[in-house]
Amino acid sequence: MRVAVVGVGYSGFNANTPDLHWKEIMFEAAVRAYEDAGINPRRDVDSFITCAEDIWEGFAIFDEFVPDQLGAVLKPTCTICGDFLYGLATAYMHITSGLAEVAVVEAHSKASDILTFGEVIKFAMDPIWLRQIGNAHPYYFAALEMAQYINECCITEEQIASVVVKNKNNARLNPSAPYGGKVGIEDVLNSPMVFDPMRKIEIAPRADGAVVFVLANEEIAKKLTDSPVWLKGVGWWSETSNFDTMSFNAMYAAKAAKMAYKMAGITNAAKEVDFAEVDDRFAFKEIQHIEALGLSKRFETATLMVEGYFDRNGELPINVSGGNLGVGNLLEATGGQKALEVVLQLRGEAGKRQLSKAEVGVAQAWRYIPTASGAVAVFGV
């Protein structure tokens, strides 16, 4: 059985949203997705799935707060404690198992509601083993990984800078990307070294927004639209929570991609994938993730980056939307924004940033520091 994306909606993405409550952001995204799909959620949806982490929200049992603004009152609803792409995997299972014909997936970020962001991230660290070590902002976790990775792969400062330059400039063509800019290599190299070897501009700033997808089985999808986008494969994987024993080579992304590619029947990703949206919440992560997704070879990725291979007019465009460096860190909606961009590109609805060849696209998200977990989704037309 095939599963299709028949509707997408989003709200944002903005650096701050002082005028709206997070429920109102969700409502806005949901209304747009249902309108796009041409469905009535009160009548047509069999399963609602949201992706949320209580600690980002600031209150517990988030699933209890979901139904009203999604049209899910007195309907089957559940919450996945993870990124949007994990929600897609769950919706896929609900549909292929026959539990649901139409399923909705939602994820959001109201990161601007969090006052002590560093402390909230620290809450994810083992309280006995890791949390008490030093009092630096936990962004250093990413820098530790970066230091090892760039050393292993001989990646230079300029190569890392070229990721920032590409994504910030890509974002200038995306009206939903608040952090775009005409940034050059020099601008990046002049950015303060805040977590040596990581510069401030290499860290994706936070953003608010919500993403809602409507998925359906093949029969319903063909009734709703002449041009469905198929969810061809999903995968998710975790390494270990032990920071001291992680690979620091994004094994989670490599394994999740392997799982998703197998489902999608992809044997040579570098050739078969037309474009990808990968997690770049720290600039070096983009290089690491491209490699893990098998889109280029180890030791060659950074060189290809500088050569423009991953540019929007390059051989294999990566993060045409601007990525997290351009759109922002959307917490659990990160994979949602990536999947959204893939769907818009596949539909030919990406506006000024529309790619000429877009038939197979990949979305990938990491569960952020301090994790070595993540998910991958493959879409096609």
Place this chain on the structure above:
Amino acid sequence: MAVGKKDISCPPEAIGTPIKDEDLKKGKVTYYEDYPDLRYAWTAGQAISRFLNELKKGRLIATKCNECGRIMFPPRIFCELCFKPIDDWVYVKDTGVVQTFSISYIDPDARPLPEPIIVAVIAVDGASPKMGIMHVLGEVKPEDVYIGMKVKAVWKDEEEREGAITDIKYWKPVG
């Protein structure tokens, strides 16, 4: 009639060796304490901002859906049953009827309260049936509270109000 051995006796609860406060103080239990500094500021948004600002003025406001006709309190910008944006804002009264209540004797840390707190859900006059507010009752003895009792909001003085649900001190019986 039950078969088999019948003289099995079982204590009403398991009796073990409780951990005493001094065991913890003397370090007989290995543990680590942490007090995370997690702080948030939730923007109230369109519906609740209006609601809170009206509280400051001593008024209760609700929203209306013309499709199902419900007057929804507390207000929201969408009707969750019809799944459409609301059509209107309407004031409701600061009187209502006790729909359910609990006389609560214990605080969140499981210690006895000096005086019981009477928590109640109040169906507010002017809103659709069973739409209302969870709050506390005052100026009433616990034994006198009943479901269906008519109550009225007792507000803080105007200069003390800050646009919070606690701008209403409590609800007291009327009539």
